Amino acid sequence: MLQTISILLENKPGALLRVTGVLSARGYNIEGLTVAKTQDPELSRMTITVDVEERLRTQVIKQMSKLVNVLQATDMTESPSVIREMVLLRVKCTQEHRTAVLKEAEIFQARVIDSSLEGFVLEATGVTEKLDEFIDVMRSYGESDVSRSGAVAMSLETKKLRLQPPVPTGAGVAVA
């Protein structure tokens, strides 16, 4: 089944690769992935959708948490959260279908980004299943091309961020 994981990670070289690397090394298939900086430019927020057996979900979170650059990994599938995705869709349509396409777009609360003689570019956000329907409907009008963002997730609860405090080291003292 699909598992959505939200990861807060340090914006360090290779950090993204470490996360995706662990998933692929342990045989979990990545279905979607989004990543961008947070308000703190040192940190990134990542949402990953993986296809994983139910019994392995805890293990995936543990493997993510083990990475040195990962500050927090949360299973959004289990906790109260909102998960949204965005789609940009270019659809070709004939003159007589233009109104119908716009009407359908309105139903899905999609916005028109570009309009040309050939057709439209539309933008929609929503849950994955709703966007699947939107894409199916638009396809029925003509040739279309789609770019999806992958899911982004936000927990509805404040999750306490538990960080490791600095650890004193003996290395500051020169060895005689």
Place this chain on the structure above:
Amino acid sequence: MPTPNVAQSKTPAGDAGRLMSGAEMLLECLQREGVDIFFGYPGGVTLPFYDALYDSHIKHILVRHEENAAFAAAGYARATGKTGVCCATSGPGATNLVTGLVDALMDSIPLVAITGQVHSKLIGSDAFQEADTFGITRPATKHNFMVRNVAELPRIVHEAFYLASSGRPGPVLVDIPKDVFQAMGHYVPVDSIHLPGYKVFTEGHAGQIRRAAQLIWEAERPFVYAGGGILAGAASAELTELVELVDMPAVCTLMALGGLSSSHPNFVSMPGMHGSYAANMGMTECDLLIALGTRFDDRVTGQLGSFAKHARVIHVDIDPAEVGKNRNPDIPIVGDVKHVLQKLNKAVQEFAPEMREAHAPARVAWWQKVRGWAEEHPYDRRHDPNVIRPQHLMDEIDRFSGGQAVVTSDVGQHQMWAAQLIRFNEPRLWVNSGGLGSMGFGVPSAIGAQFARPDKLVIAICGDGGFQMSIPELSTIAAHSLPIKIIVMNNGCLGMVRQWQTLFYNNRLSSVALECFPDVVQLAGAYGFTGRTIDKPEQLAEALETAFKTPGPYLLNVKVAPMENVYPMVPAGGAVYEMVLGPVEPVAAD
């Protein structure tokens, strides 16, 4: 080791304020981390570092192949518990380290690897000897770094040492471009490590520990399954105390041998694919399995579904991801095994005598059962008057060692026989590549172990396959007159592969014969030390005694019965109680 040839030594110790090069700064860091020896191989981009090293007191051992630098550093780490350090140049130097890094990752060995990288301006240009070391070694390490400028060098190096040795230990690589070695900067002492996402779980959950103690006294058939964490966590004394407090049988995995002395009355043996009958039956029939610093590896558990299926499980491990990975424990305890055992031992003693005695008769009966299994099917150490059986060889080595020698091994049949038949009466005497199973490990790891333990007899037991992967290091051994005793258990083939071909592939022996093994008298002689070949059982004791008593290195080639198989054997994917105890008719592969 060249001595400083300038009147004013540039040794950077305690010279924190001085302007220094990145190369000198790295040496300053190593010195502050207490590194007095490391293993490596120089090259183009590490020239500035090796130039600075010329004036340093830190000893550098020039190996003959970078892979062996990593193995030697691992041997050093395994024999001491201290972090081993290795160094290689960019490109092929770094890629040659990779096997050693994965080996250390699999066995949780603290290792810091320093690699040179091409000049920052050339990175990404397919420059000479450029390889994406940072990318290649990411899945081969616990963590890795690339140093972007000299200012961050000290912080990164100290973080690398902290990561390598803390929590669940492992290899950490630091990739340093040539210009960073050359750049000038001030060493700023690093007095604390700040890695907010790196959590080390030390103390176990007090309530869980208390419940674990209760389960132990409630059990009628308790069994301890001790893993490499016992050595990594220096918890040998605590483990010994626990098994004595409850008087219960214990097994040590391949990684944990010596964690409980092999001569301790409560030590059963090694469990798993080539573990003893008693160990595997104990695992199968116990009602409480106490798993300490171990990861339920497939070579130990066999078929997971039928492993210890009557048992409740207490699992103590420092790595939360290991707890519940292969087996869901009844009592999971995440923490440092030493800390947890100290508390557990205390909790165990706090129970009222009635409680402790309640199941004492059952435990006595259980012990009788386990001892019965051990007597019924002991390991085969029989001698043959006409041919040297491999088991005879290990039996003799054991007799000479008396549980005291450091024994390194390669990978294969000889490794299993050594693990079965040689006693290790203290931790860190048994040095082998467990998880990764890297052939060519025995000789270079013995180099590291001998530098680490100059007081100890170090024996490298190799197969004729693994030995031939390490022949270049005979030069390193000779150069330093290391008194390593290399014993080649020579069966003329890749024994373990041959065993599987015999048992599971209709005895179709494909590419396992090792023809043209060199004449060891000439081979060792070429490096200036003694080599000898024996093939008669009556020569064995005398030959080993001579080898061990001869000062300096010694190469003893022991021709053994070629078709011996390691038993007991749990066929791959089988349940551990379905051991094959001795020779059977070959069966075809499905």
